[in-house]
Amino acid sequence: MDHVIEARGLAKSFTGTDAVRGVDLTVRAGEIVGFLGPNGAGKTTTLRMLTTLLRPTGGTATVAGHDLIADPAGVRRRIGYVAQGGSTNPSCTALQELVLQARLYRVPDARSRSLDLLADFDLADRAIGAMSGGQKRRLDIALGVVHRPAVVFLDEPTTGLDPQSRSALWEHIRRLRDQHGTTVFLTTHYLDEADALCDRILIIDQGRIVDEGSPDDLKARLAGDVVTTEIAGDPGRARAALADLAHVREVRVTGRTLRLTVEPGDRILIELTRALDAAGVEPLSIQHTRPTLDDVFLALTERKAAARAA
Numbered sequence: 388m389d390h391v392i393e394a395r396g397l398a399k400s401f402t403g404t405d406a407v408r409g410v411d412l413t414v415r416a417g418e419i420v421g422f423l424g425p426n427g428a429g430k431t432t433t434l435r436m437l438t439t440l441l442r443p444t445g446g447t448a449t450v451a452g453h454d455l456i457a458d459p460a461g462v463r464r465r466i467g468y469v470a471q472g473g474s475t476n477p478s479c480t481a482l483q484e485l486v487l488q489a490r491l492y493r494v495p496d497a498r499s500r501s502l503d504l505l506a507d508f509d510l511a512d513r514a515i516g517a518m519s520g521g522q523k524r525r526l527d528i529a530l531g532v533v534h535r536p537a538v539v540f541l542d543e544p545t546t547g548l549d550p551q552s553r554s555a556l557w558e559h560i561r562r563l564r565d566q567h568g569t570t571v572f573l574t575t576h577y578l579d580e581a582d583a584l585c586d587r588i589l590i591i592d593q594g595r596i597v598d599e600g601s602p603d604d605l606k607a608r609l610a611g612d613v614v615t616t617e618i619a620g621d622p623g624r625a626r627a628a629l630a631d632l633a634h635v636r637e638v639r640v641t642g643r644t645l646r647l648t649v650e651p652g653d654r655i656l657i658e659l660t661r662a663l664d665a666a667g668v669e670p671l672s673i674q675h676t677r678p679t680l681d682d683v684f685l686a687l688t689e690r691k692a693a694a695r696a697a
């Protein structure tokens with residue numbers, strides 16, 4: 388089976404609110420997909436529909452080979468879901484919780500599977516109440532995959548963790564995919580998380596998917612690279628020299644500083660310095676930076692604001 392998740396026109400209306408307005412998405416086996424969007428965009432509602440916790444008011448979907456509407460129990464057997472808060476008992480130990488969860492799923496040899504998971508997630512068998520936030524999150528994810536689901540859904544997996552614990556968790560999520568082929572579908576508010584972890588990003592806004600692509604693809608397509616240059620001479624002349632170059636998308640001038648959005652490429656700095664030289668403008672400094680996903684979000688919102696104004 389190629390597609391682990393396939394949704395067509397998935398929709399959810401609450402009284403007075405169209406939370407999700409027809410989402411089409413496909414996720415391939417073994418992909419790590421990030422679901423991004425501003426507050427209230429419809430991320431959690433979509434996740435709760437795909438995990439059978441909410442019944443859609445429109446559309447169809449199959450998850451891990453089972454129809455969401457006709458066979459929700461089949462979907463539940465093949466997925467893991469790690470909610471935002473987690474739900475472990477602080478007075479239990481990590482191993483006790485894992486064994487309990489494994490038995491609930493009727494995993495054969497629950498104890499040895501649980502010991503393997505402790506090792507995989509670098510966890511000691513200690514009281515959950517005494518664990519750090521990062522250790523608890525790792526345990527939440529271990530609990531979500533105890534039955535080796537085909538796909539695991541993670542709702543904001545690293546919210547509230549310090550940077551070191553976050554990158555440790557990313558490593559564990561990657562290992563899940565690399566060692567077991569688990570497909571991972573996660574929501575996040577952290578653009579750096581999506582950038583570092585996800586093969587593909589879906590961006591949802593106002594209940595609709597507004598764009599998708601790999602982090603690099605989105606950055607190249609929507610944001611472009613950024614070149615900032617400070618010049619000694621006339622900024623108007625510099626702008627005229629640069630604005631019409633083939634690889635330059637946009638030039639903004641603030642005082643003697645020009646900020647250019649350009650097509651990604653290795654030769655761009657050479658082109659720009661040659662054009663400035665030909666126009667008799669001397670650059671004092673010139674800096675080439677890769678865009679961040681923040682720039683992508685900014686580009687998307689600006690595009691939408693422009694479309695609304697038109």
Ligand SMILES: Nc1ncnc2c1ncn2[C@@H]1O[C@H](COP(=O)(O)OP(=O)(O)OP(=O)(O)O)[C@@H](O)[C@H]1O
Pocket residue numbers: 401402404405406407424425426427428429430431432433
């Ligand atoms: N049970 C509900 N009843 C009524 N409206 C709801 C309900 N759940 C969500 N909504 C509304 O649906 C919209 C989408 O909410 P949702 O929680 O899916 O967004 P989100 O992208 O997950 O947001 P956040 O990033 O803030 O968690 C919002 O306008 C929200 O107020």
